[in-house]
Amino acid sequence: MTEAMRAVVYRGPRTATSLEMIARPEPGPGEVLLRVAAVGVCGTDVHVWQHGMGDAPPVVLGHEFAGVVAAVGAGVSGFRPGDRVVSETAAAVCGRCVYCLGGHYNVCPQRRGFGFQANGAMAEYVCSRPAILHHVPPGLPLALAALTEPGCVAYNAIVEKSHPRPGDHVVVIGPGPIGLMALAVARLGSPARLTLVGLRRDGVRLELGRAMGADDVIIADEDDAVARVVQAGDGFGAHLVIDAVGVSATLQQSLAMVRPNGQITKIGWGPAPVGFSLDALIRKAATLQGSFSHTYGTWERVVALLASSRIHVRPLVSPFALDAWAAGFHAMEALEVAKAVLLPHGPAFAEI
Ligand SMILES: [Zn+2]
Ligand SMILES: [Zn+2]
Missing domain, CATH: 3.90.180.10 (Medium-chain alcohol dehydrogenases, catalytic domain)
Incomplete structure (x- = not known):
């Protein structure tokens, strides 16, 4: 029985x-x-x-x-x-x-x-x-x-599908669990600047992001996130933008924040069509990359990172x-x- x-x-x-x-x-x-x-x-x-x-x-x-x-x-x-x-x-x-x-x-x-x-x-x-x-x-x-699973989603997006170099400005939009894991993984690559973008209502999660190593936390409904990102560093924008939000408005923001030859990696899902021009992607010769799920080798590495407390x-x-x-x-x-x-x-x- x-x-x-x-x-x-x-x-x-x-x-x-x-x-x-x-x-x-x-x-x-x-x-x-x-x-x-x-x-x-x-x-x-x-x-x-x-x-x-x-x-x-x-x-x-x-x-x-x-x-x-x-x-x-x-x-x-x-x-x-x-x-x-x-x-x-x-x-x-x-x-x-x-x-x-x-x-x-x-x-x-x-x-x-x-x-x-x-x-x-x-x-x-x-x-x-x-x-x-x-x-x-x-x-x-x-x-x-x-x-491990959300860690692998973040690892796949940042390490396998993007190629940030030490010294880059990396922006993570969306402080959900995936965004926070993305922040932790991005930090392992020694960015010169790591920025987290969220909304006022994300308060608890934005504080966690700060504790996990974000150099700058931008509250997008109170501050001009694009201007803040572009003004930081050399004034050209972010090398890598990780979009961990499922609405098209953040993709539009990502296009405005990314520097020429930079990359946007999109993890966030959303069924709504995008209602804006992609010309900035072309003019900036930027890369727009989707990222989904993960495979065996990524799991082994993320388990090892968690076990060694490289990611808390x-x-x-x-x-x-x-x-x-x-x-x-x-x-x-x-x-x-x-x-x-x-x-x-x-x-x-x-x-x-
Ligand atoms: Zn999930
Ligand atoms: Zn198959």
Whole structure:
């Protein structure tokens, strides 16, 4: 008889999503069952909870998670019960397309993400697969390892998709969890100046940004962010602008802030069309780069950065019990916290 477990099940926006008792998954061949220690509430989770995700079937939310191996299915090697691990977000990929075979499985057209097309980790247990699991080094608490995913989004955008040099002026627009991680990763590249742009209502997160090493924090609804950025340094603007906001107004700002031959890397999503000219991009011969998700090597590096405390994520984490998941979502929605992290088996198991 299958056992039951608690899980945050999405059936539609707001009150259509709730904590339910569902069957605990069993690891099939090639699968690894994790006892979930910590699962982050992503901006995307909050967006889905606010606005829905089309006619998606019921699904357990949660794609930023760490846990302990509870059982392994037939044919699994490299992981055994008791191992502390963090999981990537692609529950399934095709394994056969040019992207999968080239190691860029994050853009596989058949990619099925945890918490969207496959049951995620806002539950007591979740099934993952060995190809996307990473061992968590001793000394890195599982509650902090759960922030590897946003760290990888930031690392992919800044290190893989952009090429900042020591001495550059780097601007991060948007002090959400991804923007704050981007700030932390950008700082490792020794910029001469690191600027964070947000709004007055982002107060708590802007303060965290200052603590994480922003040299300048600009409140864009009180100050002229473009003028502040362009006037800093040699007067030509930023070498690299990381746009971690999902509205087109910030892309327009990015175009005004970037220096000739500079780069804008866009991480923030937003379905609204852009209603302005891209001529500045052409005139400045600037690069506009999109960045999505991450791959295995990035995960190994970010886990190592967290374990070595080169990136300090503890100040970002606000823990919530799984039963209090809605409070975590509300706190994220109200911008009261940088990152709500749900602990399905309590703080001790999450090592926090
Ligand atoms: Zn996410
Ligand atoms: Zn593929």
